[in-house]
Amino acid sequence: xxxxxxxxxxxxxxxxxxxxxxxxxxxxxxxxxxxxxxxxxxxxxxxxxxxxxxxxxxxxxxxxxxxxxxxxxxxxxxxxxxxxxxxxxxxxxxxxxxxxxxxxxxxxxxxxxxxxxxxxxxxxxxxxxxxxxxxxxxxxxxxxxxxxxxxxxxxxxxxxxxxxxxxxxxxxxxxxxxxxxxxxxxxxxxxxxxxxxxxxxxxxxxxxxxxxxxxxxxxxxxxxxxxxxxxxxxxxxxxxxxxxxxxxxxxxxxxxxxxxx
Numbered sequence: 001x002x003x004x005x006x007x008x009x010x011x012x013x014x015x016x017x018x019x020x021x022x023x024x025x026x027x028x029x030x031x032x033x034x035x036x037x038x039x040x041x042x043x044x045x046x047x048x049x050x051x052x053x054x055x056x057x058x059x060x061x062x063x064x065x066x067x068x069x070x071x072x073x074x075x076x077x078x079x080x081x082x083x084x085x086x087x088x089x090x091x092x093x094x095x096x097x098x099x100x101x102x103x104x105x106x107x108x109x110x111x112x113x114x115x116x117x118x119x120x121x122x123x124x125x126x127x128x129x130x131x132x133x134x135x136x137x138x139x140x141x142x143x144x145x146x147x148x149x150x151x152x153x154x155x156x157x158x159x160x161x162x163x164x165x166x167x168x169x170x171x172x173x174x175x176x177x178x179x180x181x182x183x184x185x186x187x188x189x190x191x192x193x194x195x196x197x198x199x200x201x202x203x204x205x206x207x208x209x210x211x212x213x214x215x216x217x218x219x220x221x222x223x224x225x226x227x228x229x230x231x232x233x234x235x236x237x238x239x240x241x242x243x244x245x246x247x248x249x250x251x252x253x254x255x256x257x258x259x260x261x
Contacts (some may be wrong), residue, residue, distance in 0.1 A: 002030040002217040003069045006210060007062065007088055008077025009038040009050075009104070009113075015249030016042075016203035021075055021210040023252035027232070028214035033069060035061035037088075038080045044202055044244030047113070052080055055087040062091045073097055073217035075210045076129070078104035082118040085125065093128050098216035101129040102209035106137040131222060132163045133209045139165045156183045164226060166205065169195055178234070182226065191226050193234040200240035200248035207250060208233050 004025055011017035018034045025032030037058055041049035065071060074097065079085045092099060103122060105114030114122070123142070126132060139145035143155040147168055156163050162184040170179045176195035181188060211229035212222075220228065236250035243249065 002072045002214075003033060004030050004073045004075070004210075004213055004217045005033045005035065005062075005065050005069075005071050006075045006077065006213075007035045007037060007058075007079075008075070008102075008206070009040055009080065010036050011040055011042055011203070013043040013202075013244070013249075015044065015244075016206045017077060020203040020206040020249070020252070021077070024207045024210040024232075025214050027252050028211065028218065030072075030214045030217055033065045033071070035065065037084050038078060043246065044248050045246035047107075050080065050113075052084070055081075055083040058084055059087045059091060062088070066091075066095075071097060073213045074099045075213035076101045076125070077206055077209070078113055079122065080113065080118070081115045082121045085118055085121045089125055089128065092125075095128075098131075098213065099129040100131045100133060100209050100213045100216070101125055102133045102205060103138050103142065104205070106135070106141060127160050129161055130216070131161060131212065132159065133205070133212070134163070134165060135167045135205060136165060139163070157185055159183075162222065164191075166208065178230075180226070180230065182223070189223060191230050193230055196234065196237045198237055198240060199246075200237060200242065200250060202244075202247040202249045204233055204237070204250060207236065207252065 006018055006021035009017045011019050022032040037053055039051040040047050164182045166180045168179040170177045177192045178195045180191045208229050211232045212225045215225035215228050235254040239251040239254040241251055
């Protein structure tokens with residue numbers, strides 16, 4: 001069985017972060033391990049408190065996993081502080097495995113999940129990862145990206161690794177589509193599924209990036225992994241359990257390796 005690791009924050013509500021990553025890993029038949037960077041007090045209505053794990057303990061968690069397991073791929077999520085980013089970078093720099101970085105620092109609702117002095121430090125991770133998966137807000141903050149503005153794509157194309165920008169809705173004659181764009185150099189690839197009008201969106205970004213990670217570990221190409229992961233999110237949205245009083249979680253049992261190809 002392939003072993004994967006998530007380095008990310010904990011969501012006590014179970015819909016995002018480490019909890020969503022582990023559920024996603026299980027859906028694809030890989031064994032999930034984790035290194036927790038922050039504890040969050042949150043639910044479907046938002047984040048009410050954040051407790052940072054010490055950088056030394058983040059290092060200890062990662063070292064414990066890589067010492068004992070043959071890790072095939074890593075997903076990185078919420079890192080929160082400059083010091084945690086440095087500790088993670090030191091440990092992944094020498095690894096030669098797929099690493100998917102979901103730069104969790106601006107939520108879909110516009111909430112900031114990163115300390116102000118950490119943004120530039122976050123960019124130093126880019127040279128060590130296989131894929132970056134920002135949402136549209138994060139892509140704007142990192143690269144100056146604006147949907148539909150071709151001039152804003154230049155910084156995205158200059159990155160040393162592919163960038164997958166998520167969360168666009170495209171109006172077509174046949175209906176709305178959920179569209180993600182993969183940029184790598186001068187190349188661009190579009191991934192799309194039918195748009196689902198729902199408020200049950202909590203943890204979709206975390207689950208998407210961890211699904212990509214799982215499929216890279218299973219030996220799929222990057223483009224195959226993205227399409228499988230996008231199909232997984234589509235299936236998980238369609239059967240979301242409708243729980244909580246805010247943005248509800250998705251159904252991680254809806255998809256998986258057999259359903260989402």
